[in-house]
Amino acid sequence: xxxxxxxxxxxxxxxxxxxxxxxxxxxxxxxNKTVVIDFDVGLRNLDLIMGCERRVVYDLVNVxxxxxxxxxxxxxxxxxxxxxxxxxSQTRDKDALTLEGVEKVLADLADEFDYIICDSPAGIERGAxxxxxxxxEAVVVTNPEVSSVRDSDRILGLxxxxxxxxxxxxxxxxxxxxxxxxxxxxxDDGDMLNLDDIREILAxxxxxxxxxxxxxxxxxxxxxxxIHDDKSDAGQAYADTVSRLMGExxxxxxxxxxxxxxxxxxxxxxxxx
Amino acid sequence: MSLNRDTADIAFTFxxxxxxxxxxxxxxxxxxxxxxxxxxxxxxxxxxxxxTPVVLSVEQIDEPHLALERICAVCRAHKxxxxxxxxxxxxxxxxxxxxxxGWFPPQESRPRAVETRAPQTQPAPAEIEAELPVPxxxxxxxxxxxxxxxxxxxxxxxxxxxxDLVVIGAVNPGAEVLAAGSVHVYGPLRGRxxxxxxxxxxxxxxxxxxxxxxxxxxGTYKRLEDIDPKMLxxxxxxxxxxxxxxISALT
Numbered sequence: 001x002x003x004x005x006x007x008x009x010x011x012x013x014x015x016x017x018x019x020x021x022x023x024x025x026x027x028x029x030x031x032n033k034t035v036v037i038d039f040d041v042g043l044r045n046l047d048l049i050m051g052c053e054r055r056v057v058y059d060l061v062n063v064x065x066x067x068x069x070x071x072x073x074x075x076x077x078x079x080x081x082x083x084x085x086x087x088x089s090q091t092r093d094k095d096a097l098t099l100e101g102v103e104k105v106l107a108d109l110a111d112e113f114d115y116i117i118c119d120s121p122a123g124i125e126r127g128a129x130x131x132x133x134x135x136x137e138a139v140v141v142t143n144p145e146v147s148s149v150r151d152s153d154r155i156l157g158l159x160x161x162x163x164x165x166x167x168x169x170x171x172x173x174x175x176x177x178x179x180x181x182x183x184x185x186x187x188d189d190g191d192m193l194n195l196d197d198i199r200e201i202l203a204x205x206x207x208x209x210x211x212x213x214x215x216x217x218x219x220x221x222x223x224x225x226x227i228h229d230d231k232s233d234a235g236q237a238y239a240d241t242v243s244r245l246m247g248e249x250x251x252x253x254x255x256x257x258x259x260x261x262x263x264x265x266x267x268x269x270x271x272x273x
Numbered sequence: 274m275s276l277n278r279d280t281a282d283i284a285f286t287f288x289x290x291x292x293x294x295x296x297x298x299x300x301x302x303x304x305x306x307x308x309x310x311x312x313x314x315x316x317x318x319x320x321x322x323x324x325t326p327v328v329l330s331v332e333q334i335d336e337p338h339l340a341l342e343r344i345c346a347v348c349r350a351h352k353x354x355x356x357x358x359x360x361x362x363x364x365x366x367x368x369x370x371x372x373x374x375g376w377f378p379p380q381e382s383r384p385r386a387v388e389t390r391a392p393q394t395q396p397a398p399a400e401i402e403a404e405l406p407v408p409x410x411x412x413x414x415x416x417x418x419x420x421x422x423x424x425x426x427x428x429x430x431x432x433x434x435x436x437d438l439v440v441i442g443a444v445n446p447g448a449e450v451l452a453a454g455s456v457h458v459y460g461p462l463r464g465r466x467x468x469x470x471x472x473x474x475x476x477x478x479x480x481x482x483x484x485x486x487x488x489x490x491x492g493t494y495k496r497l498e499d500i501d502p503k504m505l506x507x508x509x510x511x512x513x514x515x516x517x518x519x520i521s522a523l524t
Contacts (some may be wrong), residue, residue: 124428150427150445150446150447151427153426153427153428153445153446153447153448154426154427154428154447156424156426157426157427157428157429160426161429200461201443201445201446201463203424203443
């Protein structure tokens with residue numbers, strides 16, 4: 001039976017799609033049959049991040065409305081074995097999704113895959129609620145910034161009340177906190193919320209800490225999930241995240257500022273003290 | 274929001290909701306006796322009589338024909354707005370509908386305090402029960418309180434429409450906790466806390482770690498901006514004293 005993981009945040013632009021792509025790729029690299037679904041109908045992005053935008057023929061809405069079979073719509077990832085993408089429709093809107101339709105698609109996928117990653121749209125409306133409704137676990141993506149923390153808090157409220165698990169009184173959705181765009185230097189300067197403040201308010205397990213990194217933007221534009229860039233800090237941090245999602249105990253990295261070398265200290269920018 | 278909604282183009286949605294409501298439990302159907310007692314209550318708690326919606330409960334009265342219209346007029350004259358009638362035989366139900374009031378079936382689970390109280394024969398005065406802020410001793414011992422365990426998250430509302438609310442956990446920014454009685458928060462209080470929502474001026478807010486966005490007791494409130502910064506992060510109690518919220522350390 002597949003595990004359904006929703007990647008969600010409430011707020012837009014915090015890195016949901018980047019994280020969904022990296023986590024799905026990481027799970028597949030570790031040998032799990034994985035599919036990642038773009039629920040952001042009307043604002044299709046996942047295919048770009050995954051670098052498969054030229055191979056999209058059918059999409060999630062086509063499948064739900066019976067215009068295409070699931071096999072036709074699934075795109076096999078070229079770089080990673082065991083990884084499939086189910087893109088969103090760019091021409092429709094979120095009303096094209098139905099609860100029954102999503103349930104059917106997930107049930108069909110569950111027969112074949114180990115992990116189903118749902119990339120949620122921003123907001124707390126229909127699209128986001130459908131993406132999280134059937135989830136077993138949730139990765140709540142949060143930036144070290146007050147509005148993002150508040151929106152994540154709101155989404156956590158929905159996860160515990162508006163999901164199938166909540167409505168059927170089953171075990172609650174397992175919630176994981178993923179902090180992205182973390183910049184320890186700016187935390188030290190007081191520009192960013194620090195890790196402990198975020199954890200204290202949201203009060204859920206931390207599954208990963210992704211440092212702010214040039215590698216993320218570069219890989220997005222190249223259409224290669226950043227986890228493939230195993231030299232980069234962000235790529236390594238996502239790899240750690242995937243390990244933790246699979247139940248391994250991995251120490252936290254990248255949470256404190258790196259010491260600057262002598263040259264950097266003499267000539268480098270910053271120098272606030 | 275319903276997940277099964279078809280279009281975004283709708284004029285309204287129906288939502289289930291639990292609203293705190295004052296029930297006026299009538300022990301007598303005599304409008305004049307109700308008037309006499311109401312006049313006394315208004316002087317005790319004028320803040321309560323501000324077009325407050327009430328449900329007239331006639332479960333204790335064994336009269337097929339009530340002077341419902343006159344009772345409503347007496348209530349309105351004292352700034353109470355009857356919105357519905359609870360209980361009573363069929364003619365009462367019909368006249369409630371004729372007056373544009375809703376009708377609720379009698380409440381069964383509630384233990385009837387009626388038996389001990391005299392019916393119409395004895396001159397027992399009608400009682401306004403439920404959340405009326407009459408004697409403080411009574412309101413402190415209100416039944417129907419609620420204990421909530423866990424974090425109250427942004428956008429969530431936890432309320433105790435009767436009695437006190439105890440939150441074993443944090444109340445996050447953007448969350449709201451309300452109670453007819455007092456509010457007790459054992460985790461950090463970062464959201465809004467409203468005590469005495471039906472006008473109980475003796476209610477208070479008690480918390481271990483004050484960072485509240487808003488504190489209110491019986492409608493008198495303080496915003497985070499108005500709170501003395503020295504009190505932030507402290508264990509405090511908030512009470513209404515001379516129409517002002519007083520925040521003092523819990524020692």
